[in-house]
Amino acid sequence: MNNNTYDAIVVGTGVSGGWAAKELTEKGLKTLVLDRGRMVKHGEYPTAMKAPWELPYADEPTREDVLRHPIHTRPSFYGITQSTKHWFVDDLDNPYVETKPFDWFRGYHVGGRSLMWGRQSYRLGDLDFEANGKDGVGVDWPIRYADLAPWYDYVEEFIGVSGSVEHLAQLPDGQFLPPMELNCVEQEFAGRLADKFNRKLIIGRTANLSAPLKHDKSPQRATCQYRNLCMRGCPFGGYFSSNSSTLPSAERTGNMTIVPNAIVHEMIYDNAKGKATGVRVLDAETGKQTEYFARVIFLCASTFGTTHILLNSTSSRFPNGFGNDSGELGHNVMDHLFGHGVSASVDGHEDRYYTGRRPNGFYIPRYRNLGSEKRPYLRGFGYQGSASRQNWSRLVDEPLLGEDLKRAAEEPGPWRLAMSGFGEMLPSHDNYVTLDRDRKDKYGLPILNFNVAHGENEKRMTKEIVDDAMEMMTAAGYRDVKPYHVEANVGAAIHEMGTARMGRDPKTSVLNGWNQMHACKNVFITDGSCMTSSACQNPSLTYMALTARAASHAVEELKRGNI
Amino acid sequence: MNRREWLKCVSTLAMGAVAAPSLLAISDAYAAAQAPGFAPQFFSKAQIDVVSAVVDIIIPRGGTPGAIDAGVPAFIDQMFTSVYTKAEQARYLSALASFERAGARPFLQLDEAQRKALVTKLHGAALSTGKGDTPEPAADFVLMTKRLTMTGFFLSEPGCTQVLQYAAVPGAYQADVPLAKAGNGKAWAVETALAL
Numbered sequence: 001m002n003n004n005t006y007d008a009i010v011v012g013t014g015v016s017g018g019w020a021a022k023e024l025t026e027k028g029l030k031t032l033v034l035d036r037g038r039m040v041k042h043g044e045y046p047t048a049m050k051a052p053w054e055l056p057y058a059d060e061p062t063r064e065d066v067l068r069h070p071i072h073t074r075p076s077f078y079g080i081t082q083s084t085k086h087w088f089v090d091d092l093d094n095p096y097v098e099t100k101p102f103d104w105f106r107g108y109h110v111g112g113r114s115l116m117w118g119r120q121s122y123r124l125g126d127l128d129f130e131a132n133g134k135d136g137v138g139v140d141w142p143i144r145y146a147d148l149a150p151w152y153d154y155v156e157e158f159i160g161v162s163g164s165v166e167h168l169a170q171l172p173d174g175q176f177l178p179p180m181e182l183n184c185v186e187q188e189f190a191g192r193l194a195d196k197f198n199r200k201l202i203i204g205r206t207a208n209l210s211a212p213l214k215h216d217k218s219p220q221r222a223t224c225q226y227r228n229l230c231m232r233g234c235p236f237g238g239y240f241s242s243n244s245s246t247l248p249s250a251e252r253t254g255n256m257t258i259v260p261n262a263i264v265h266e267m268i269y270d271n272a273k274g275k276a277t278g279v280r281v282l283d284a285e286t287g288k289q290t291e292y293f294a295r296v297i298f299l300c301a302s303t304f305g306t307t308h309i310l311l312n313s314t315s316s317r318f319p320n321g322f323g324n325d326s327g328e329l330g331h332n333v334m335d336h337l338f339g340h341g342v343s344a345s346v347d348g349h350e351d352r353y354y355t356g357r358r359p360n361g362f363y364i365p366r367y368r369n370l371g372s373e374k375r376p377y378l379r380g381f382g383y384q385g386s387a388s389r390q391n392w393s394r395l396v397d398e399p400l401l402g403e404d405l406k407r408a409a410e411e412p413g414p415w416r417l418a419m420s421g422f423g424e425m426l427p428s429h430d431n432y433v434t435l436d437r438d439r440k441d442k443y444g445l446p447i448l449n450f451n452v453a454h455g456e457n458e459k460r461m462t463k464e465i466v467d468d469a470m471e472m473m474t475a476a477g478y479r480d481v482k483p484y485h486v487e488a489n490v491g492a493a494i495h496e497m498g499t500a501r502m503g504r505d506p507k508t509s510v511l512n513g514w515n516q517m518h519a520c521k522n523v524f525i526t527d528g529s530c531m532t533s534s535a536c537q538n539p540s541l542t543y544m545a546l547t548a549r550a551a552s553h554a555v556e557e558l559k560r561g562n563i
Numbered sequence: 564m565n566r567r568e569w570l571k572c573v574s575t576l577a578m579g580a581v582a583a584p585s586l587l588a589i590s591d592a593y594a595a596a597q598a599p600g601f602a603p604q605f606f607s608k609a610q611i612d613v614v615s616a617v618v619d620i621i622i623p624r625g626g627t628p629g630a631i632d633a634g635v636p637a638f639i640d641q642m643f644t645s646v647y648t649k650a651e652q653a654r655y656l657s658a659l660a661s662f663e664r665a666g667a668r669p670f671l672q673l674d675e676a677q678r679k680a681l682v683t684k685l686h687g688a689a690l691s692t693g694k695g696d697t698p699e700p701a702a703d704f705v706l707m708t709k710r711l712t713m714t715g716f717f718l719s720e721p722g723c724t725q726v727l728q729y730a731a732v733p734g735a736y737q738a739d740v741p742l743a744k745a746g747n748g749k750a751w752a753v754e755t756a757l758a759l
Contacts, residue, residue: 051731052718058638058756059718062645181738226736353745356736391753392717392727396710399690401683403625406726409717412742412750 006032006257008554009279009294011264011309014112016527016543017300018242018250019155023551024298025255029558032257032292033250036284036305037108039260040115042220042243045233047083055082068092076103076339076488079116084231087116095447097436102450103491104304110260111243112302113494114540116231119207119239119359120384121161122537123152123172127370132533135378138332138427139503141532142513145172151545159240159544160213160221162360163205170380171365171537177210179203184352185387185415186362192476199367199472204384206360207240207541220248228357239359261285264301265445267313267322267523268293275563276322276523279309282443296522296554296563300547303333303528304433307499308448311435321435323500323517329510331432332498333452334534337381337423339488340462342469344478346387346415353389353412361386364419366536368464377460378426381536383469385419417478421465424536425490426457427498452490495539497531515550522563524550601636605643605652610659611636613670614708617662620682621712627726630712633719639711651759658704665701710757723752 007029010020017033024031047055061080066073069080071091079088089106096104107113126145133140149172156175164179180203182190190201208224221237221244230239237244250256259281266280268291278293299306307330313322321329366380390413400408431452439447454462466483473481486492503509506518515530517523526547528539557563603611615636622630643652666673666681673681682705689702697703716722723729729752742748 049731051720051729052723052752052754053720055718057642057646058714059754060642060646060756063648064645180736183738187739226733227731351742352739353742353748354736354738355740355745355751356730356733357751358736358738389750391750391755392713393755393757396706396713396757397690399687401621401686401709402623402679405713406622406625406627409713410726410749 004278004291005293006030007294007558008032008296008298009034009292010298010300011279012112012299012301012305012527013110013114013242013247013258014300014302014527015114015117015242015540016547017112017298018114018246019544019547020298020300020524020526020551021242021250021256021258022246023548024555025250025253027551027555028255029296029555030255030257031250032259032294033247034262034264034279034281034292035108035110035112035258035260036263036301037110037112037260039258040110040233040243042237042241042248043235045235046086048229048232048235050083050232057082059083061085071103072105074103074487074489074492076486076492077105079105079231083229084116087231087233093442095439095441097439097447097449099449099451100453101489102452103489104450104496105491105494106302110258111241111247114241115233115243117241117494117540118538119230120363120538121156121159121163121174121205121207121541122363123174124148124535124537124542125170125172127170127366128533128535128537131379131535132427137378137533139501139505139508139532142502142504142509147513148542148545148549151549152541155541155544155548157214158217159207159245160209161205161207161541162210162224164202166200166202166365168200168365170370174205176205177213180206180208180210180358180360182362183354183387184349185346185417188346188349189387189417189476190362193364193472196475197367197472199364201362201364204360204363208359209238217249218245221245224359226356226358228359230359262290263443263445264309265312265443267297267309269313269315269317269322269520271315271317274520276520282445284443287443296524296558298547298551298554299523299525300527303496303499304448306525306527306529307433308435308445310500311433312446318519323510323519323523325506325519326508326510328429328501328508330434330499331429332427332501333431333433333450333490333496334425334427334498334531335452335490336493336495336534336536337421337425337454337458337462337465338493339420339486340465340483341383341385341418341420341485342466342473342481342483343416343418344473344476344482345480346417346478349415362419368468375460375464377457377464379424379457379461379536381421381423381461381465383419383421383465385417387415387417389413389415417473418484419469421462421469422493422536422538423458423461423465425534426455427501427533428455431490433499450491454490495528495534497528497534497539500525500529501532502530503532514553515546516553521557524554526550601634601640603636603640605640610656611640613659613663614639616671616678617682617705617708618712620679621709622716628721630716633716633721635712635715635719638715638719639708642711647759655704655707655759658700658707661700662704707759710759714756717752718754718756727752
């Protein structure tokens with residue numbers, strides 16, 4: 001052992017890695033934080049303050065950008081623009097195999113996708129934690145809402161989540177900053193849904209600071225400025241990212257050593273001790289190999305990032321991948337149903353408008369298969385959408401030119417309403433990734449091969465997502481109600497989960513109820529790979545709560561000498 | 564055609580028919596398109612002159628700056644240089660060539676009224692083309708140029724700040740206000756681009 005030895009190693013700096021870094025360092029552990037991408041410090045957001053006229057090419061991707069990003073420029077994604085393309089990986093340098101089509105959108109840099117995430121922050125409830133057990137699908141979650149509730153409180157309070165208290169059993173309330181407001185059409189739609197369907201439409205719960213944080217631990221963060229340019233990175237620290245929130249806290253402890261450009265490709269296992277002793281790292285720039293050692297390791301490299309490391313770590317003890325005694329590693333891939341929605345024209349309200357750009361929309365929480373209702377599919381879905389007044393682009397197909405065109409553009413157009421469904425996907429052993437050892441990336445590492453598709457339950461639910469939305473907008477009295485479909489493969493919701501699931505039985509799951517590997521007690525996994533079921537809520541907040549809980553448990557176990 | 568030739572062309576117009584301010588506007592606008600530092604990379608000089616003249620008809624200078632003031636011809640040139648595919652480039656150039664032949668004379672030899680009439684007629688023809696069908700090339704050129712002009716102009720500083728309104732850092736959000744109280748009551752600038 002040498003100066004490459006730490007108390008803890010955290011792999012990855014996204015939503016879960018940033019939280020692991022903060023918690024472990026604050027609890028006094030000397031922690032090495034590794035990320036495969038470049039360093040991005042809070043404030044290093046090159047396009048954040050650019051006005052529309054300061055971006056070349058109307059912010060569109062160039063031919064060269066498209067050439068380098070054949071995956072990231074698929075119709076289901078919007079990230080390859082002049083203002084955000086630097087946050088997404090080059091597809092030619094980072095290939096994967098699609099035995100079945102899969103949209104894998106990635107950002108390799110410190111902060112990971114916490115910089116570009118959609119910020120929607122919802123709790124899972126007991127409806128979700130009990131679902132697999134009740135339905136006999138996959139395996140039962142080893143935890144219930146009560147186990148996670150205090151940790152949801154803890155992370156919400158720290159990151160700041162704006163939202164409204166609604167008292168819904170299927171969507172537990174949280175520790176909220178003030179809710180943002182619905183505009184006049186959204187309010188009207190909410191009223192009509194309540195009257196005609198007894199369904200709720202609420203303002204989205206978003207990790208943007210609608211008011212100052214209730215604590216003084218993040219002096220670098222100011223309130224949301226309503227620019228709605230979050231994906232570029234926010235110099236005001238108006239939304240939660242690892243860069244704006246958790247990593248500065250970890251930094252301030254003095255206990256963090258952060259190493260960027262460090263590709264972790266293998267776990268180091270000590271047969272005699274029955275423990276992981278460290279990780280093998282490849283320098284992304286120089287190719288130099290380094291080994292780092294620690295007493296406890298947190299894998300937070302993203303669902304497929306973590307899975308890649310584990311599948312690539314074979315030994316006499318783990319011939320099928322690290323910690324894979326169950327044969328479930330890489331299996332049960334889930335992502336939310338995504339890409340189907342409905343839009344409509346809304347007459348009236350010509351004298352109403354809004355000021356500022358709200359980085360948030362409305363949310364219709366799950367209302368299907370609650371209580372005794374039995375639809376022809378399991379689980380449910382929510383909708384995310386918004387209403388707004390049309391902009392100048394509506395005038396392209398109008399017979400207007402010259403001064404008439406200019407004058408018409410000065411006026412906000414008619415109101416439009418649109419919403420998309422986000423549906424739960426069931427875990428299945430038949431949806432999996434493997435390591436293709438015959439194909440290598442530019443670092444010489446084998447690449448992932450995706451075998452994931454939606455099944456019958458997902459197809460039935462998708463139909464109802466569209467039917468219900470059509471019915472709701474029609475019943476609300478809106479015009480020109482029509483479905484839209486974005487061409488999207490599994491993965492497009494960017495909510496990938498499930499490849500190293502939590503469970504009660506080591507024979508059928510990879511992790512226990514503390515996100516700890518059944519087969520190797522000093523390795524914890526708290527990114528999306530730990531998810532036993534997908535629910536239909538955006539999952540990042542749950543990763544944060546699970547991470548904080550797991551870190552607390554890991555430190556207690558270290559103190560007790562159990563790991 | 565260089566600037567001198569163009570001005571000569573303009574000055575042969577029946578002077579009584581063209582009010583002095585608009586003549587001034589045209590030549591100023593043209594001068595702006597010829598601003599130092601703008602040498603087209605994708606288009607020939609002759610082609611960009613035609614594109615610029617059409618751009619100026621689509622969003623002219625009036626009480627507020629127009630598309631030429633906003634540098635839209637240079638924007639269009641950049642889009643074809645770096646963004647559009649070979650197929651899109653070919654489509655636009657061939658449509659431009661058809662457009663050049665659509666009038667009684669080459670476009671730049673028409674007077675202002677004739678130019679406007681031709682652009683308006685072809686614009687109407689493009690809009691009356693069935694959904695999913697491509698308009699005939701000369702009309703296609705006008706509609707494509709309209710999309711490009713609108714995108715370039717409404718993302719430009721004069722477009723965002725003088726025709727629309729733009730707040731770089733709003734600082735607050737009001738979900739529901741009377742239109743007259745939403746800033747200056749004009750439409751907010753948004754970041755969107757039209758496909759060719």
